[in-house]
Each structure stands twice: as structure tokens, then as C-alpha cells.
Amino acid sequence: MVSRTIPVDDFDLVLFGATGDLAARKILPSLYRRFVAGQMPESARVIGAARSKMDDKSFRKLVRDALAEFVSEAKRDKKTIDAFVAQCSYIAIDAKGEGGWEQLKEAVRDEAVKAFYFSVAPALFGPLAERLRSYGIACENSRLVVEKPFGVDLESARQLNADLAASFDEHQIYRIDHFLGKETVQNLMAVRFANVMFEPLWNSRYIDHVQITVAETVGVGGRGAYYDKSGAMRDMVQNHLMQLLCLTAMEPPNHFDADMLRDEKLKVIRALDPLTPAEIVRGQYREGPDGPSYVEDAENPESRTESFIALKIAVSNWRWKGVPFYLRTGKRMSRRLSEIVVQFKETPHSIFDRTEGSPANTLTIRLQPDEGMDLSVTIKEPGPGGMRLVNVPLDMTFADALGPQGEEIPDAYERLIMDVIRGDQTLFMRGDEVEAAWAWTDPIIEGWVERRAQPYKYAQGSSGPEEALMLMHRDGRRWRELEE
Incomplete structure (x- = not known):
């Protein structure tokens, strides 16, 4: 194509x-x-x-x-x-x-x-x-x-919005988040709203939970002084992961229009429940063979800033009642990976013996390193010996499916800059969106600062602290493995 x-x-x-x-x-x-x-x-x-x-x-x-x-x-x-x-x-x-x-x-x-x-x-x-x-x-x-960063808290975000509004109208301002320019993120909307098979299933009746992961193999390195004032919550969750959550959870807009789309994202942010300490896991990477510890990179031995965070989030509306959204992001992880995993529920009744397996379907949307998505479906394992079931992926890697062999997928910035010239704000954050995200984020940060909570230590090249695994294990669920 x-x-x-x-x-x-x-x-x-x-x-x-x-x-x-x-x-x-x-x-x-x-x-x-x-x-x-x-x-x-x-x-x-x-x-x-x-x-x-x-x-x-x-x-x-x-x-x-x-x-x-x-x-x-x-x-x-x-x-x-x-x-x-x-x-x-x-x-x-x-x-x-x-x-x-x-x-x-x-x-x-x-x-x-x-x-x-x-x-x-x-x-x-x-x-x-x-x-x-x-x-x-x-x-x-x-x-x-x-x-970005568009503020470090609600107060500073409001001030930046006011500073820009004094000279420019909102329809002229484009707050850029490169995650929204990725082909896969936009294809999430296409998959949901342009295919009759998905949208009827996109609710608490059929979806068990959603995982959103942004893992990096690099540490904070030369950004240590800056990062130690920010941390994973401000640097990644408040903007990038929040936007991915909104696009996954939002209601269909009446039309593919910038303000209608952003209205629906704003409704999701306003529907997020406050978090309790039990729904938050923060971590810092230890010294390892690939580099120094976080506190050494940050040049702050007393630092309580997180280089990893995992959250269990509830969206309080009819569509998502009872469906947890698990978010995690971190530095010095085992693999560079950004993905959204939509885990569907098991079939309400299986005609096959449980010993033969009946794994649930999963839709995985990959943002990096190889943009694409796959849908796992259950089939019979080939060969004699009974009805043995196995999950196999229906894979669509965009570089293979949508372009000449070897053709590069355009970088997110390419699309976003051209959208600016066209005057298309669809993939850009509106001022009230930014403020709503900070209004939800600020009390969470203030809570662990008041408790003087220490982040858990985790090994470089791992999937984060053990406590992050327990965040899902106690719900009878597990994170998708980061290893190849």
C-alpha cells in the first residue's frame, strides 16, 4: 500500500x-x-x-x-x-x-x-x-x-495557560505530546470506531482489565538533576500514559473533530477515582552492571524520587465499572517497550475441559519499538491427541503491512508538525485537559511526600520492584512479560 x-x-x-x-x-x-x-x-x-x-x-x-x-x-x-x-x-x-x-x-x-x-x-x-x-x-x-513539561503541578500549569492565553487564543495553541503522533495510537481510534467487531465488546461486560506499559532500558543519566525534581509520575504518567488511558477509555465522539475528541478525553480524566497508597508502587533502580544507581545518577543520596511507578486506576463510569487500568513506566527496565494490552474475559462457558486450556483473548497495541498490533485467538493445536487449545496471534506489524519493504514509518513529529500547519488540533492537548490531569495527579504526589514514602529498590534489567507484581497478583492477574 x-x-x-x-x-x-x-x-x-x-x-x-x-x-x-x-x-x-x-x-x-x-x-x-x-x-x-x-x-x-x-x-x-x-x-x-x-x-x-x-x-x-x-x-x-x-x-x-x-x-x-x-x-x-x-x-x-x-x-x-x-x-x-x-x-x-x-x-x-x-x-x-x-x-x-x-x-x-x-x-x-x-x-x-x-x-x-x-x-x-x-x-x-x-x-x-x-x-x-x-x-x-x-x-x-x-x-x-x-x-512538555507543561507545568509541574496544577498551579504552574494554570499560570502557563494564562501566560499563553494573554497573547494567543486557545485554537492557536498546540501542546505537543509525541506519543499522540504515533501511528499505533491513532490506529487505536480506528480499530475501536471503524470496526463493528470491537466497539460492542469495549466495556466491562467483556474486558477484564487493561495494561499500559512504557518501559525504557536507559537510566536518567545526564538528566539526573532535572529528573530528580520530576520523577516518573510527572515525567510520564501525567502526560503520556494519561493520554493513552484516555484514548483507550473514552466514549465515541459524535464526529472526528478536535474539540469533540478532546471533550471525551476530558470526561475520562474527570471520571478517574482518587488513588489510595495500596494502589501505588514506586521504585528506584539499584546499581547494576549497566550503570550506577538512580541516586548516583541523580547525585542525591537522600532522593525519594521514583524512576519507576505502577498504578491501579479505576474509571468511574458505566462503561468501565469494575475494570481496572494498570499503568507502569520505568527506567533501566529489561526491555524498551511501549504497549497497551486489552485483556478480554474468558468465555462465560467452555465446552472444553479446563485441562485442555481456554485462554482469554488479548488485543495488544504496540507503540514501540515495532509499531503494530496483534489479537490473540484460541485455536486447536495441530496434530492428533485430542482437542488441545492454544493461543496464536493475528499479527499486524505496520512496517510490513502498510508500506513497501524497508520503508520507514513516519516519525510522530512529522505528522504533528504538519498537523500544526494544517490547523488540525486533534492530536494536541487542550488547556483544560492539562489542568484536569494535574488536578488528579497533584494529590497523589502530595500524599507520598507527606508520608515521606521511600521508593522500593529494583534491579537494573528487571521488570521493576516485586511489589509491582503484587499489585496485580493480589487481584488474580499478572503483568504481561517484558522479556522477548
Whole structure:
């Protein structure tokens, strides 16, 4: 199957923080790949903006270096790179001062879509937005993209929303979460709402529980000082895992529309029960053969910050009454894996002897490393000797099923940046969504801080603390294994 590439309107994208790591690893390579795909108009321009003093030539070298490191060799063609780099320029900007803003005003075109990408610290969101408005650079057809972390608690999230709202309308603000740009996440909605076989089963009558896992093999490394003020709850659960939970649990919107979709996600967040201490397991990785312990990485021997967390969550509505959602995420785990597992109930009555087995069906939605999904179904094991039952997967790996052999699946940032240019907010978080997520998260964090709760230690290369296994074992369930 050959995917359709639909060009977007002419645009100027101003990339604040253009000399930073995220710009080099994700944003610039994603723009280049869309250029290669024919989606980025030849008249479109990328304007880098940062504190560093450099000219266009120096910035274009930075762009070339980023493409050389983060774009596959198959997509690196000198002529194409030259054409893309020619569309890039640079302006030195003083985010909290006046330097460079008049030059930027002259550089951007009023007749093109103007997108301003804040790949900077949240403390700069307000000052940058205010200057874009006060200098008359932003206008009605402008879009503003902001990266996480979007606040560290409800109070700071409200302040950031207020700072942005002073200069931009909500329909102009795109709070980016790259998890929502993954093909598999969007296919979760397609599987649910475009197939008659799934939606009638998507409720407490047929589903036993849901597992959402985001496991990483890396530690906090050089991010130790930052991470120790954040932890897995703020860094992963409040945003990424919360969004996956919402897409799994939400009601069907009336139409595939940005605000209707986000209305349904918001209802899920507001339906989440408060958590008790027994429904929370926090952990820190020990020293191991692959690296130092968490407290060494964080350079804080007294740290109580979690590098792992597992939660048992209840969604209090008719659809999900009695269906637990188990979430876990952690560093230094045995495998890099992100997936949603929908565990269906066993058949109400089996005509086969239990000794022959009658395993329940499972729908597994893989976000990484190999995007796809599989549905386990029960069949008879081939061969003589009776009716022996076995579960086998109906597998759909997207790279194999939906593209030419060896073709890369577009990176999440590629889709999301193009959605910004189109003015499509479907895959972006709304301000009230962010605040509702923090309103649920804050009391949980405050609870373990007040109790001075210590995280459990776990071995590097494991599936987390033993206590996380017990979170499910005491319910008569078990986590899906992380091992290959």
C-alpha cells in the first residue's frame, strides 16, 4: 500500500531553541523527511531562533550536521539536503529582551501560515508569546507549538495557560505530546470506531482489565538533576500514559473533530477515582552492571524520587465499572517497550475441559519499538491427541503491512508538525485537559511526600520492584512479560 502525501499550505516555521538537542534530534529531521516526501512546499521556510550569535551559514551547517546524525542514509541525498538547507535561515533572539524581534518581524510573511515552535524551557513561554504579539509578528493565522513539561503541578500549569492565553487564543495553541503522533495510537481510534467487531465488546461486560506499559532500558543519566525534581509520575504518567488511558477509555465522539475528541478525553480524566497508597508502587533502580544507581545518577543520596511507578486506576463510569487500568513506566527496565494490552474475559462457558486450556483473548497495541498490533485467538493445536487449545496471534506489524519493504514509518513529529500547519488540533492537548490531569495527579504526589514514602529498590534489567507484581497478583492477574 502506498501512502498518500498531501502537501500543506505555504508556511514560515520559526523554531525557538533551534540550537538545542530536541531541534537537532527530532524537529529538523522531521521537517526534512516531510520535504523529501514532497509535503513541504518549496517556498516554505524554517527560521531558527536562539540566543547564540551565528549567521545563516553557521546555522545551515548545524542543520546539515543534525541531518547527518539523525536521518537514515537512505533518505540523505546531497541535492535534496542542499535544497532543504537553502530554505533555512537564522535570527539571534533575546527571549526576555528586545534584540532580534524587529528583524524577525521583517523576516516572516503575513501571507503564509506562521508557526512558532517553542522548543525552550517553560519559563520562556510567556515572554516569547508576549513579544510575538506586542511586535505584531503573530496574527490570526499564527500557530503556537509548546513542548512538555507543561507545568509541574496544577498551579504552574494554570499560570502557563494564562501566560499563553494573554497573547494567543486557545485554537492557536498546540501542546505537543509525541506519543499522540504515533501511528499505533491513532490506529487505536480506528480499530475501536471503524470496526463493528470491537466497539460492542469495549466495556466491562467483556474486558477484564487493561495494561499500559512504557518501559525504557536507559537510566536518567545526564538528566539526573532535572529528573530528580520530576520523577516518573510527572515525567510520564501525567502526560503520556494519561493520554493513552484516555484514548483507550473514552466514549465515541459524535464526529472526528478536535474539540469533540478532546471533550471525551476530558470526561475520562474527570471520571478517574482518587488513588489510595495500596494502589501505588514506586521504585528506584539499584546499581547494576549497566550503570550506577538512580541516586548516583541523580547525585542525591537522600532522593525519594521514583524512576519507576505502577498504578491501579479505576474509571468511574458505566462503561468501565469494575475494570481496572494498570499503568507502569520505568527506567533501566529489561526491555524498551511501549504497549497497551486489552485483556478480554474468558468465555462465560467452555465446552472444553479446563485441562485442555481456554485462554482469554488479548488485543495488544504496540507503540514501540515495532509499531503494530496483534489479537490473540484460541485455536486447536495441530496434530492428533485430542482437542488441545492454544493461543496464536493475528499479527499486524505496520512496517510490513502498510508500506513497501524497508520503508520507514513516519516519525510522530512529522505528522504533528504538519498537523500544526494544517490547523488540525486533534492530536494536541487542550488547556483544560492539562489542568484536569494535574488536578488528579497533584494529590497523589502530595500524599507520598507527606508520608515521606521511600521508593522500593529494583534491579537494573528487571521488570521493576516485586511489589509491582503484587499489585496485580493480589487481584488474580499478572503483568504481561517484558522479556522477548
